[in-house]
Amino acid sequence: MNKLNSCKLQFPARSVNEGFARAAAAAFAALADPTVEELSDLRTAVSEAVTNAIVHGYRETNGAVTLDMTLYEGGLLRVKVRDKGVGIEDVEKAREPLFTTAGGERSGLGFTVMESFCDRVTVRSVPGRGTAVTLDKYIKGKA
Amino acid sequence: MRITKEDGVLTVYLTGEIDHHTAKAAREQADAALTQEKPRLLRLDFSGVTFMDSSGVGLIMGRYRKAAALGAAVTVRGLTRRDERIVKMAGLGRLIRFEERKEITV
Numbered sequence: 609m610n611k612l613n614s615c616k617l618q619f620p621a622r623s624v625n626e627g628f629a630r631a632a633a634a635a636f637a638a639l640a641d642p643t644v645e646e647l648s649d650l651r652t653a654v655s656e657a658v659t660n661a662i663v664h665g666y667r668e669t670n671g672a673v674t675l676d677m678t679l680y681e682g683g684l685l686r687v688k689v690r691d692k693g694v695g696i697e698d699v700e701k702a703r704e705p706l707f708t709t710a711g712g713e714r715s716g717l718g719f720t721v722m723e724s725f726c727d728r729v730t731v732r733s734v735p736g737r738g739t740a741v742t743l744d745k746y747i748k749g750k751a
Numbered sequence: 752m753r754i755t756k757e758d759g760v761l762t763v764y765l766t767g768e769i770d771h772h773t774a775k776a777a778r779e780q781a782d783a784a785l786t787q788e789k790p791r792l793l794r795l796d797f798s799g800v801t802f803m804d805s806s807g808v809g810l811i812m813g814r815y816r817k818a819a820a821l822g823a824a825v826t827v828r829g830l831t832r833r834d835e836r837i838v839k840m841a842g843l844g845r846l847i848r849f850e851e852r853k854e855i856t857v
């Protein structure tokens with residue numbers, strides 16, 4: 609697959625950067641001429657992954673969140689969101705709808721939302737080391 | 752954030768982007784009004800919301816719990832079809848009432 613463009617961003621795990629991250633992803637995707645709906649899907653999915661890194665990954669520590677974005681020929685947009693936080697013990701369980709370790713103000717829908725708005729969601733996580741969530745989305749565009 | 756009360760109905764007008772960062776202030780203001788006003792109905796108005804993710808669902812869920820504890824019912828208004836779908840995934844469809852939806856123009 610030929611890369612058309614790529615971009616790497618790193619920012620501290622502060623909640624104010626959730627809005628920044630999804631805006632950056634939308635700006636990067638603009639190159640592929642996405643539809644309004646594709647942009648909404650992307651914004652929401654990126655927001656979920658970045659929020660998880662901040663809320664769960666770094667719940668006990670501070671650290672950086674990295675966003676690796678690549679646009680491939682044919683319209684595949686790949687956004688990889690990484691943290692070096694606590695990691696996930698059981699990824700399969702974490703991905704179940706309504707599963708949450710936070711309770712209260714969290715609904716446990718983040719992964720479900722990512723899955724419904726992307727074409728593929730891949731999670732790699734090592735407890736104590738961190739988590740990488742890869743969001744693949746085909747931008748078919750207005751054409 | 753504008754909050755009005757009329758005939759026992761407390762209406763909270765949410766605006767802008769609702770995520771984990773912005774939900775905190777909305778939650779605090781809504782809860783303060785809820786505790787103080789003790790309405791019979793809490794209406795969350797999303798017409799002015801331009802973006803929400805699952806933190807918006809958590810916001811609705813948390814307000815539902817709080818309102819239920821105080822004996823108030825909850826309605827939500829002005830969600831887009833897309834956002835309403837997410838809210839219903841959380842099982843909130845059985846607990847709250849959805850008033851008119853926002854028609855997206857774009």
Ligand SMILES: Nc1ncnc2c1ncn2[C@@H]1O[C@H](COP(=O)(O)OP(=O)(O)OP(=O)(O)O)[C@@H](O)[C@H]1O
Pocket residue numbers: 656660661662664665666691693694695696702703707708709710711713714715716717718719720739805806809
């Ligand atoms: N980056 C991460 N680091 C550590 N744990 C994570 C990470 N992302 C997700 N998790 C775990 O997976 C669970 C499910 O995540 P998901 O986003 O689906 O729901 P949530 O964040 O708990 O709630 P919501 O997204 O609806 O606010 C989390 O509760 C958390 O335990």
Ligand SMILES: [Mg+2]
Pocket residue numbers: 656659660717718719805
């Ligand atoms: Mg989440």
